[in-house]
Amino acid sequence: MSKVITPRGEDAARWYTDVVLRSELADYSPVKGCMVIRPQGYALWERIQGALDARFKETGHQNAYFPLFIPESFLHKEKAHVEGFSPELAVVTIGGGKELEEKLVVRPTSETIMYSMFAKWIRSYRDLPLLLNQWSNVVRWEMRTRLFLRTTEFLWQEGHTAHATEPEAEAETLKILDLYYDFAHNQMALPVLKGLKSEQEKFAGALRTYCIEALMQDGKALQAGTSHNLGQNFSKVFDVKFQNREGGTEHVWQTSWGVSTRLIGALVLGHGDDAGLILPPALAPTQIVVVPIWKTDEEKSTVRQTVEKLIDSLAPHVRIHADLREEVSPGFKFNEWELKGVPLRIELGPRDLAKGQVMVASRLDRRKEPVPLGELVVKLPELLAQFQRSLYDRALKFRNDNTRPAGTYSEFKEQIETLGGFFEAYWCRNSQCETKIKEETKATIRCIPLDGQDGEGACLFCGSLSRTRVILARAY
Amino acid sequence: MSKVITPRGEDAARWYTDVVLRSELADYSPVKGCMVIRPQGYALWERIQGALDARFKETGHQNAYFPLFIPESFLHKEKAHVEGFSPELAVVTIGGGKELEEKLVVRPTSETIMYSMFAKWIRSYRDLPLLLNQWSNVVRWEMRTRLFLRTTEFLWQEGHTAHATEPEAEAETLKILDLYYDFAHNQMALPVLKGLKSEQEKFAGALRTYCIEALMQDGKALQAGTSHNLGQNFSKVFDVKFQNREGGTEHVWQTSWGVSTRLIGALVLGHGDDAGLILPPALAPTQIVVVPIWKTDEEKSTVRQTVEKLIDSLAPHVRIHADLREEVSPGFKFNEWELKGVPLRIELGPRDLAKGQVMVASRLDRRKEPVPLGELVVKLPELLAQFQRSLYDRALKFRNDNTRPAGTYSEFKEQIETLGGFFEAYWCRNSQCETKIKEETKATIRCIPLDGQDGEGACLFCGSLSRTRVILARAY
Numbered sequence: 001m002s003k004v005i006t007p008r009g010e011d012a013a014r015w016y017t018d019v020v021l022r023s024e025l026a027d028y029s030p031v032k033g034c035m036v037i038r039p040q041g042y043a044l045w046e047r048i049q050g051a052l053d054a055r056f057k058e059t060g061h062q063n064a065y066f067p068l069f070i071p072e073s074f075l076h077k078e079k080a081h082v083e084g085f086s087p088e089l090a091v092v093t094i095g096g097g098k099e100l101e102e103k104l105v106v107r108p109t110s111e112t113i114m115y116s117m118f119a120k121w122i123r124s125y126r127d128l129p130l131l132l133n134q135w136s137n138v139v140r141w142e143m144r145t146r147l148f149l150r151t152t153e154f155l156w157q158e159g160h161t162a163h164a165t166e167p168e169a170e171a172e173t174l175k176i177l178d179l180y181y182d183f184a185h186n187q188m189a190l191p192v193l194k195g196l197k198s199e200q201e202k203f204a205g206a207l208r209t210y211c212i213e214a215l216m217q218d219g220k221a222l223q224a225g226t227s228h229n230l231g232q233n234f235s236k237v238f239d240v241k242f243q244n245r246e247g248g249t250e251h252v253w254q255t256s257w258g259v260s261t262r263l264i265g266a267l268v269l270g271h272g273d274d275a276g277l278i279l280p281p282a283l284a285p286t287q288i289v290v291v292p293i294w295k296t297d298e299e300k301s302t303v304r305q306t307v308e309k310l311i312d313s314l315a316p317h318v319r320i321h322a323d324l325r326e327e328v329s330p331g332f333k334f335n336e337w338e339l340k341g342v343p344l345r346i347e348l349g350p351r352d353l354a355k356g357q358v359m360v361a362s363r364l365d366r367r368k369e370p371v372p373l374g375e376l377v378v379k380l381p382e383l384l385a386q387f388q389r390s391l392y393d394r395a396l397k398f399r400n401d402n403t404r405p406a407g408t409y410s411e412f413k414e415q416i417e418t419l420g421g422f423f424e425a426y427w428c429r430n431s432q433c434e435t436k437i438k439e440e441t442k443a444t445i446r447c448i449p450l451d452g453q454d455g456e457g458a459c460l461f462c463g464s465l466s467r468t469r470v471i472l473a474r475a476y
Numbered sequence: 477m478s479k480v481i482t483p484r485g486e487d488a489a490r491w492y493t494d495v496v497l498r499s500e501l502a503d504y505s506p507v508k509g510c511m512v513i514r515p516q517g518y519a520l521w522e523r524i525q526g527a528l529d530a531r532f533k534e535t536g537h538q539n540a541y542f543p544l545f546i547p548e549s550f551l552h553k554e555k556a557h558v559e560g561f562s563p564e565l566a567v568v569t570i571g572g573g574k575e576l577e578e579k580l581v582v583r584p585t586s587e588t589i590m591y592s593m594f595a596k597w598i599r600s601y602r603d604l605p606l607l608l609n610q611w612s613n614v615v616r617w618e619m620r621t622r623l624f625l626r627t628t629e630f631l632w633q634e635g636h637t638a639h640a641t642e643p644e645a646e647a648e649t650l651k652i653l654d655l656y657y658d659f660a661h662n663q664m665a666l667p668v669l670k671g672l673k674s675e676q677e678k679f680a681g682a683l684r685t686y687c688i689e690a691l692m693q694d695g696k697a698l699q700a701g702t703s704h705n706l707g708q709n710f711s712k713v714f715d716v717k718f719q720n721r722e723g724g725t726e727h728v729w730q731t732s733w734g735v736s737t738r739l740i741g742a743l744v745l746g747h748g749d750d751a752g753l754i755l756p757p758a759l760a761p762t763q764i765v766v767v768p769i770w771k772t773d774e775e776k777s778t779v780r781q782t783v784e785k786l787i788d789s790l791a792p793h794v795r796i797h798a799d800l801r802e803e804v805s806p807g808f809k810f811n812e813w814e815l816k817g818v819p820l821r822i823e824l825g826p827r828d829l830a831k832g833q834v835m836v837a838s839r840l841d842r843r844k845e846p847v848p849l850g851e852l853v854v855k856l857p858e859l860l861a862q863f864q865r866s867l868y869d870r871a872l873k874f875r876n877d878n879t880r881p882a883g884t885y886s887e888f889k890e891q892i893e894t895l896g897g898f899f900e901a902y903w904c905r906n907s908q909c910e911t912k913i914k915e916e917t918k919a920t921i922r923c924i925p926l927d928g929q930d931g932e933g934a935c936l937f938c939g940s941l942s943r944t945r946v947i948l949a950r951a952y
Contacts, residue, residue: 030589039608043539065513065518067512087572090568090570092569095565104507106582113506116506136613
């Protein structure tokens, strides 16, 4: 089974595709650039949705649903926005057998269609803040696609809020950034940097874009979520106004923010190995698989009875599955569940039973330990929590080991090629330097980190004294 | 507040639209035929999804996600299917700024795109049954739309399964029909008929379509869910084959089934009144609203403290919300929450507090009763269960009162106009009779009920002796 995966050291891109396809997270579809999310992948997405949705609701956001189609004229209202998205649009020109009078764009994001409604709904400061979120599909016509990481259609959530003041909008933008950060750390087991995007990298139509950036095991960065302070850019063009407490009229201050099914790609690239996926227990649809072992019919009967009792007693506490297939061997099952990234495996055969124990194997370090049957209900949640921590610690160590000062520009150019990873540097905030670096090294400014470690140094490209510390990397 | 709703007796269509808009379930969008599902409506959809999704998973189905776009040629493969859907398609002809070589249809339903993948995944009888479900948006270009009931884009679930034998496919089709029936009765508080569609009314591409049909308070029928036995119609054109136990090759037997956001329209039409929505407690996002009453600041402080304690103690048991707004009066709040259909209202003022009690008002019969504070945690769940039963009983009585034998054709023609409702009749299974009835009365054969009450009688239209008992009605 594991032979079907190309070793990462041999070809990292093929390794990724092999893992996604063989673990049945997704498959290619007959529609160019679109993929099928298979049950294994969708169950993971449901876990991601569940964890985020609970956080959104706890912080006062409500879900809603807006149309898939956007009149073409709407996109043209905000200049930067249309320039950013125009090259990527899928356009409906025929409806019900007739040419449409106004073409309809399949939403690449929903600012324009949503804010046309906000203009209708918001009248007074009492209607603010308006805190909405939408779980939906979006379409961006991509020339070069990769499963989960860049697909023409993808699933995501997009939050859209309106506030009475600029500080409130900024506070919301940062609150969501923290929420994403917390989710990445605690659920995804991925350390991420919080930072601000450069003008060049910010969202088309935003005042400021904040992001969380993760480092993948191949040394490339992956933007895992963005939170935009939109200022009044959209409220002015869509005329979203409210009467303030003093009776005057003002435009609202807005934010938008999102994460997508790309997070599944981040889990693969961030944690996987040559045997396949490694899923964090907090998100794994199946946390523990039980593989029974028997030779004789008598053994089979005893072992199966124990497995059934085990599942009954453990199912209320952990997400556990018993693999009772008879047409494949235990070894085949071990490989298959390793490939699918299930954190813990319980092996249960006649010899273990005789000792009143099972063997528990970890997908992370491959270690096995015996656990007495009676202790499983206490021990398994502990092992899962420990797995979650170890997975995070491993990813953090990797990131720390692969974050380097950029040194001189020529050192940087060499190291980004040979070592990859995050590079710390200073930047003069001139977009020409940024463009040159990108052209010459394929590295981009991932973010201006919000970790408060300010200072000053020479701009990586032009050498002029700069106070802006940035993180550079090649990115997905 | 309630004045903003047109009385149903005055104009049933306007009543419906007023209720949907004023209760903030949905709003019109700037895109023709598409609506915005507002937080109140979406929260209801989330409850519907949650209840159904749990049932799908309990019966072994897994969720997945397939592309929004379908190559035009795919739809043409199944003849009846393309004929049924062609007039309703939205078509993408431009992608990434270029004319597409093959046009892409925005999915009106996903049989064709899904089964092209099934052909790739299914190899052996061991891969069967394949039991998938998808929650998604679909688009059918509609000329005359109504909020929730008929919109160009809507949200739904579509189940798609593949089986080794014809009886297994038929069993699945009926299992899902029962699941829908159970959901309608127990969650939606709507009695529905289970039945078979006529050839003319069946799904484009199906062998047989089963449905659940509900009767709305205006005497019109509403198809609330469908379950199709597709036979081998699609597996033959998409070449979905498997190797059977004997080593031979066969085409799979398939089913598909779905319910949509139209169910929200059914809740409005099935239970609402001139004051607005009435939601079944099993699905109501808010089951109980607390409206505090005070005059002095001292009263306010005492009342609010009690409300807070109340919410803390009750929130783990019921979905409860305290309306603490100060800018509107209690009377205004009463009307607003009645409009939004919240089943129970707790009124809590200084006089009640002095007696250690609250008043609990029912949205259904408007009765109020005092309940001692200490008994709420036991009494409220009881009242909610009783509300759910009463709502169902009321709907059942309405349906019984409005189900009539059709009598002669001329009696039927008169009564369908003056009384509406369900009519029982016999039908000779000739589609010409069916068409004539539809043309002359706007009534359709809603279903051939599966209630086992067979018999024989004269065909309603041609009078010939018939053994097929049908239910006729005008329908949404």
